[in-house]
Amino acid sequence: MPVFALVDCNNFYASCEKLFRPDLKNKPVVVLSNNDGCVVARSPEAKALGIKMAVPVFQIREELDRHGVVTFSSNYALYADISQRVMSILEDLAPRVEVYSIDEAFLDLTGMPANPSLEGFGQLLRATVGQWTGISVCVGIAPTKTLAKLANHAAKAWPATGGVVDLTRKERQRKLLALLPVDEVWGIGRRLKARLQKQGIHTALDLADADPHQIRRQFSVVVEKTVRELNGTACLGLEETPATKKEIVCSRSFGERITDFQAMREAISEYATRGAEKLRGEQRTAKQLTVFIRTSQFNSREAQYSNAATLELVIPTDDTRSLIEAAHRGLKSIWKDGYCYAKGGILLTDFYDPYTFQPELFDEARDNPKTRQLMQTLDQINQKGLGRVFFAAQGIQKGWSMKRDYLSPAYTTRWSDLPRVK
DNA sequence: TCTGGGGTCCTAGGACCC
DNA sequence: TCTGGGGTCCTAGGACCC
Structure with missing residues (x-):
């Protein structure tokens, strides 16, 4: 058998935040989703106060304050790091x-x-x-x-x-x-x-x-x-090696609504860049890219619009420049002035192994060793955190980028943020 | 004012083929 | 009058998970 x-x-994100803050022992703590939108984790003390999972923060702001609940924005780098430590212990045992x-x-x-x-x-x-x-x-x-x-x-x-x-x-x-x-x-x-x-x-x-x-x-x-x-009949087995991804999504609600094309173009460029990085991390190339934008589904007084465009790339690629360029074309085809956009993103699909794709005779092959080197160098620089290198299309001001007002320090992944013992 | 992001799998229906 | 049947591939949409 x-x-x-x-x-x-248990209460994983909340527990991670408490690890480095002994002063929060026995205090109610909640962790918020991206953009500080909803509650996604609660310490036992917060659960005891009756704070519900997935509830929008603005609805319980007053309650949080009244009980002195400590709130954190999601600190994904921290949770991923702690997760790895837990998993490697399990793998040992x-x-x-x-x-x-x-x-x-x-x-x-x-x-x-x-x-x-x-x-x-x-x-x-x-x-x-x-x-x-x-x-x-x-x-x-x-x-x-x-x-x-x-x-x-x-x-x-x-x-x-x-x-x-x-x-x-x-x-x-x-x-x-x-x-x-x-x-x-x-x-x-x-x-x-x-x-x-x-x-x-x-x-x-x-x-x-x-x-x-x-x-x-x-x-x-x-x-x-x-x-x-x-009834005790196992239909699902253990899957030790993660299945290769079939799609990659990069999408976010905006910190502030987007109303002008230029800002949306920047946001979409940013998502295309993140998508390309993930693609290279998976050692895959993609032949399809979908861009989508939408207004807020929660505000019934605003005019609603949502649309998506799917583009076929000439050859599968993981080149940030090609993906940004395709994303721009897609965005142009679905953009409409006069709406308050709340969310946008890109979707990469139809994956291939790098090097193994057979181009058609007349396909223009931009995918060459030089591109590959350029992308590798880019990733290396950005991984080292030496001041990020980025594409001008991603913009500099970024009024639309997500809200993270209660972010904890990068305790385990940035030297300057190491906790101090007094 | 303020409502997450990133995935997978399945099904139904249409197009197309022999 | 009576207008096949089965297979495959694709897509959109639904449902679920953490």
Whole structure:
């Protein structure tokens, strides 16, 4: 029987911020999304105050102030760095690891001796990660990934479990499933919940007991697999090597609304540049680029407009200049004056390996060793942080760039920001 | 005034082919 | 009168995840 463990960091972003601020111990802390828009992480103290996940900040500003909640803008570089430390500890302790997201990993514990118990092993993971990084994690153990997710949920919800739940036994599985609403199940979101409820399926156990064939007919193979996984049949395996990306998106809400073409052109150039960097990081080239712009979907009093243009490049490329140029052409074709734009971005698709693309006979091949060298040099300079080199099209003023009013220092990635011990 | 960003997978329907 | 059927590829849209 396969055995999976899901290790999930508790309140990850909020915990990262607290690591370097001992003065915030026992204080409520929240972390905001890009642009300081919504709440995306809460410390236990903030949860206890009843602050909800994903709520727009402007709606609870007064509440945050009243309770002295400390707010942080997302500091992605910091979280990624801490995440790496946690993951490398897991990789040392477990035979096979799938890094599933910035704050969770699946482990394959199949064949692991039951002595010390699986639960004991879970405790070892918790203790080691806690001691070496200061991040607290919970562990769920079960014969399928979907059940391991639920076990982890239980470990978080009930402190009496000591942060580890072993759900390898059938009776325990059914006992837990009966307690959980169906939308706690991995893969069941808002829409599916509503549709399932119409059929009298309310708890995770109801879903486990549904007929898989009928579920497939009425919903999809995905939901069918979920039903089987809830019954202990593993349909999803451990994926150690990350699948190669099929698309890359760079998109942001603007700090201030954009109304003039020149500013939008700068923003789109910036996204095309970021996209090209990501592409080179993945060692891929792209043959398609989509530009999109939109007004705010939340403001019903403003005139609404949203549009996208997809361009085919002559040859697949990772050259920032070609991608900026294509993005400009696309933007020009969809731009309309007179709207207050709230968001824009680019999407790269149709990927190839560099060097392996066969151009058509008359394609003009701009992709040559010199371009490649130029881009490499550019990336190296920017990685070293020697004062960023950038394209004039990206602009200098950047009134549209995102709001990050409560950003913490780069404690772990910038020398000048290292925390001091007095 | 102020509402995230980056992904994946599946399905249905149309175009096209033999 | 009666106008195939099956396969593949593409795209748009829906749903979900963290």
